[in-house]
Amino acid sequence: MHTILGTHMLLxxxxxxxxxxxxxxxxFQLRIMPAGAALPAHDAAGCPLVVAELGPLLNRDDSSAxxxxxxxxxxxxxxxxxxxxxxxxxxxxxxxxVVPLPPLLAARLRHAWVRGVCSVGEDLLLVLDLHAIAQHVAAGATSQPGDRP
Incomplete structure (x- = not known):
């Protein structure tokens, strides 16, 4: 595992x-998953681990190869x-x-995963709430058929 998270850093x-x-x-712990590595079933503390691809959670066409x-x-x-x-x-x-989302826009999002927008060079990038995304992923792992996320 390589840690690259600084105290005043954005990812x-x-x-x-x-x-x-x-x-x-x-x-948060940043990890590099080598090609062909088996995904763990538990974290270092022995807690169950739920795995999710971030790309398809945010855009169904965003799958990596x-x-x-x-x-x-x-x-x-x-x-x-x-x-x-x-x-x-x-x-x-x-x-x-970093500019927070206006309340009107935030209220129209399906999930509260976006906190704002960040200007990086010439690009405007969405600022994600990774903890909220992780909670959604974990809730989906425990939901029963027919439950609404």
């Missing part, structure tokens, strides 16, 4: 089709979520221009 997360920004959290992946382990209360994506980088939050 730039690359899926197959898109780039996103997310706040780093000392509780890469064999070597990055993963972010997000610990929750009774389990952990392992979010898979293609690559990750860092962005200094002190120089980043």
């Amino acid at each position: 730039t997360i690359h899926t197959h089709l898109h780039r996103y920004v997310a706040s780093s959290d000392p509780a 890469l064999a070597r992946r990055h993963a972010l382990l997000v610990p929750l209360h009774r389990r952990s979520a392992l979010l898979l994506f293609d690559t990750v980088g860092e962005l200094d939050s002190l120089g980043a221009d």
Whole structure:
């Protein structure tokens, strides 16, 4: 495992089709998943581990074919979520221009996964709430057929 999370850092997360920004959290663990590696069933504390591809959660057409992946382990209360994506980088939050979503727009989103927009060079990237995404993934793993997410 390689840790690249700084105290004043934002993560730039690359899926197959898109780039996103997310706040780093000392509780998150960044991992590199080698090609052909079996995904663990439990985290280091023995809690059940739910695995999800980040790209298709955000855009159903955003599936990766890469064999070597990055993963972010997000610990929750009774389990952990392992979010898979293609690559990750860092962005200094002190120089980043992050704008929160207006309440009207935030209220129209299906899930409260987007916290705002960040200007990175010439691009505007969505700022993700990885903890909220991990909670959704974990809730989906425990829901029964017919339950609404």
